[in-house]
Amino acid sequence: MAGLKPFIALVVILTAIGGKWVGAQVxxxxxxxxxxxxxxxxxxxxxxxxxxxxxxxxxxxxxxxxxxxxxxxxxxxxxxxxxxxxxxxxxxxxxxxxxxxxxxxxxxxxxxxxxxxxxxxxxxxPQHEIQAVAISEAMAAGPTTPSASAHHDGLSYVLFVGSLLCFMGL
Incomplete structure (x- = not known):
């Protein structure tokens, strides 16, 4: 089950961002x-x-x-x-x-x-394109709080929600 949580988190994140950088609207x-x-x-x-x-x-x-x-x-x-x-x-x-x-x-x-x-x-x-490296680094860091940069707020929120769902066993 422990190996399933990171996979679920990755699926949630990739689904939420649809392959694009999700920066909060500034x-x-x-x-x-x-x-x-x-x-x-x-x-x-x-x-x-x-x-x-x-x-x-x-x-x-x-x-x-x-x-x-x-x-x-x-x-x-x-x-x-x-x-x-x-x-x-x-x-x-x-x-x-x-x-x-x-x-x-x-x-x-x-x-x-x-x-x-x-x-x-x-x-x-243009909007930023998300890179696989950013996703894997963010997942390794675990849940985060929104950063000072507004363009990272959306990704931080998605990571937080995805992590929360995984830790709740969903």
Whole structure:
């Protein structure tokens, strides 16, 4: 029976992750604690962050004064040409799912606010592919607590649940 537990854990983990890296969806807040406004230095709040396919950017702003537009090109972004957006967000609290790799351009729908720096471009990286080595190392380590890195949270949770099921005899 002892040899069966690691096998069950491996099956649970592989089933749960489906062969792909299961990073918890990372939620990024544009502008940090201040939200989406000219005083928040929106661009600097995203510097150093890694955006991946499946992550979400949250925009909080005054819907009576602002809106968010997603632009097609760097030229539109730099010149604050916001009249022909790909998408427009107007609710005041919008979560934008990053579904595709590449550079995404967001700006205030108000050209004047955009020119004052209320704009954000993010480079979205692909999701990680999980490697068999990572699974075997994680299984050898046993149950874990979520790590500091948000991209490891999902795998840690799956490992914890899989291990718990094995130790319960399921």
């Amino acid at each position: 939620n990024h807040v544009a502008g940090g604690d201040r939200g989406w406004n000219p005083s928040s230095e929106v661009g600097s709040s995203s510097s150093g962050r890694i955006f991946r396919v499946g992550d979400k950017i949250w925009f909080t702003y005054s819907a009576t004064r602002e809106s968010i537009v997603e632009l097609k090109s760097r030229e539109e972004f730099e010149s604050c040409e916001v009249n022909n957006p790909i998408r427009m967000y107007t609710h005041g609290f919008d979560g934008v799912s990053l579904r595709e790799e590449g550079i995404h351009y967001f700006a205030s729908g108000n050209p004047e606010s955009c020119r004052k720096g209320l704009k954000l471009h993010v480079e979205v990286q």
